[in-house]
Amino acid sequence: xxxxxxxxxxxxxxxxxxxxxxxxxxxxxxxxxxxxxxxxxxxxxxxxxxxxxxxxxxxxxxxxxxxxxxxxxxxxxxxxxxxxxxxxxxxxxxxxxxxxxxxxxxxxxxxxxxxxxxxxxxxxxxxxxxxxxxxxxxxxxxxxxxxxxxxxxxxxxxx
Amino acid sequence: xxxxxxxxxxxxxxxxxxxxxxxxxxxxxxxxxxxxxxxxxxxxxxxxxxxxxxxxxxxxxxxxxxxxxxxxxxxxxx
Numbered sequence: 001x002x003x004x005x006x007x008x009x010x011x012x013x014x015x016x017x018x019x020x021x022x023x024x025x026x027x028x029x030x031x032x033x034x035x036x037x038x039x040x041x042x043x044x045x046x047x048x049x050x051x052x053x054x055x056x057x058x059x060x061x062x063x064x065x066x067x068x069x070x071x072x073x074x075x076x077x078x079x080x081x082x083x084x085x086x087x088x089x090x091x092x093x094x095x096x097x098x099x100x101x102x103x104x105x106x107x108x109x110x111x112x113x114x115x116x117x118x119x120x121x122x123x124x125x126x127x128x129x130x131x132x133x134x135x136x137x138x139x140x141x142x143x144x145x146x147x148x149x150x151x152x153x154x155x156x157x158x159x
Numbered sequence: 160x161x162x163x164x165x166x167x168x169x170x171x172x173x174x175x176x177x178x179x180x181x182x183x184x185x186x187x188x189x190x191x192x193x194x195x196x197x198x199x200x201x202x203x204x205x206x207x208x209x210x211x212x213x214x215x216x217x218x219x220x221x222x223x224x225x226x227x228x229x230x231x232x233x234x235x236x237x
Contacts, residue, residue, distance in 0.1 A: 077192075136185050140184075148227075
């Protein structure tokens with residue numbers, strides 16, 4: 001991957017934000033993040049420009065790339081890889097990054113959802129939760145946030 | 160991380176050596192998710208400033224140091 005000078009990555013412009021919008025639109029339709037080539041095609045820009053946008057957005061934590069690549073790992077609340085949290089909304093199935101994001105997906109989409117989640121201490125135990133008419137329905141589960149908010153970006157995968 | 164109870168969180172932390180952090184109920188987490196993500200898909204979304212994030216936490220009664228965005232030494236003086 002061609003890494004730009006740090007100064008370039010610290011800048012951001014309307015086109016970069018348009019790439020962000022396109023990424024999220026793609027995810028909601030296709031249930032996965034676009035590749036950089038797909039993003040370039042959507043915006044009608046050269047691949048290199050889309051790649052720069054990915055890197056700038058990553059720099060600002062607007063999305064998160066796999067280190068050293070142009071592959072989108074997270075565009076919160078959506079995960080780019082399979083996780084223990086599958087969220088079904090309007091006939092589509094998404095992966096959420098965590099227990100917070102499994103509720104973040106219906107919140108972002110303003111829609112009801114059926115969620116299949118796994119407990120952290122019992123990975124083989126699946127549970128179904130629902131969001132319906134603005135309310136969440138579960139089984140008295142609790143959500144644990146192991147790190148203080150200040151440290152969430154230290155290691156977002158672990159958080 | 161999703162658990163069935165506070166007791167199971169405690170047991171998991173003891174077993175794994177992971178730190179014991181903050182816990183929210185499912186309803187609290189849903190409320191937080193709505194306030195945090197309701198505008199995420201808007202084309203004009205530009206992220207949240209620390210003050211905006213702090214306000215969201217405070218509105219939900221999340222005021223412990225774990226939810227503070229101030230440096231640890233500053234918050235401990237309060």
